[in-house]
């Protein structure tokens with residue numbers, strides 16, 4: 060889960076000295092391909108072939124360029140392209156389009172296997188948004204198939220940068236949307252992510268001394284407290300709209316209003332854009348309730364699981380469709396894309 064995801068921020072070019080040195084190194088170490096504008100293609104095989112040949116692909120209206128040295132990895136370029144494509148498809152499915160029009164993804168070789176971290180920036184020396192991911196030199200296909208970092212970082216592209224005290228909103232959206240988006244494309248099973256959420260959300264609950272989401276910048280409250288805000292909002296939007304709208308509509312509304320990581324927005328502007336898209340002021344009301352108070356209470360969370368039909372603990376979580384809000388749960392994690400996951 061997202062303990063390895065680091066701070067996300069818009070980095071003004073003139074201030075990003077360390078990052079600049081890294082990028083110069085990577086540019087010098089790239090193969091000698093000349094950058095060309097990615098053409099729009101619909102077929103995944105063509106997309107994949109283009110990505111393997113040029114390290115570029117176009118997904119959801121975005122030109123994405125990968126920067127890495129193939130010789131530095133046990134993985135093949137095809138596996139790396141498929142991993143990128145899988146994440147880009149999930150994010151495009153969730154938002155209806157890719158959140159930015161141009162993106163650079165820099166893969167940094169790391170010791171060992173697996174994906175050990177990632178950071179997303181709204182601006183970079185490339186003139187585009189940037190994702191930097193630490194990918195193990197010995198990583199294999201199974202590491203990529205269970206990776207959540209690439210999708211998590213791409214979800215960050217959809218959220219405007221907010222003041223530091225509300226960083227939980229950025230991480231909460233990325234933590235909550237990542238598995239839901241992957242369920243929508245069939246990459247993950249709904250039952251698995253409800254079990255993960257049942258366990259994870261507990262880590263986002265307030266402890267003694269908590270002063271609300273805007274004033275308690277711990278790991279648990281930032282990632283899982285933010286994700287819990289998203290779940291509470293999703294359920295309440297669906298409850299008030301007879302399950303016609305959800306958080307997905309709100310977040311698409313933010314993007315449609317011009318909000319993405321390339322923008323600095325106050326929290327309220329994001330919430331207003333989301334609320335306008337659903338027609339119910341759930342985000343604003345929930346923010347007022349949770350921003351400066353140690354909420355939700357334990358009883359509220361246990362009632363939430365009960366009403367959604369998520370029962371049990373740990374590895375014994377099961378789902379029941381007899382619960383009053385089971386239809387809401389089913390709508391949140393409904394598969395929506397017929398494209399096969401790669």
Ligand SMILES: [Zn+2]
Nearest residue numbers: 064067230233
């Ligand atoms: Zn993150």
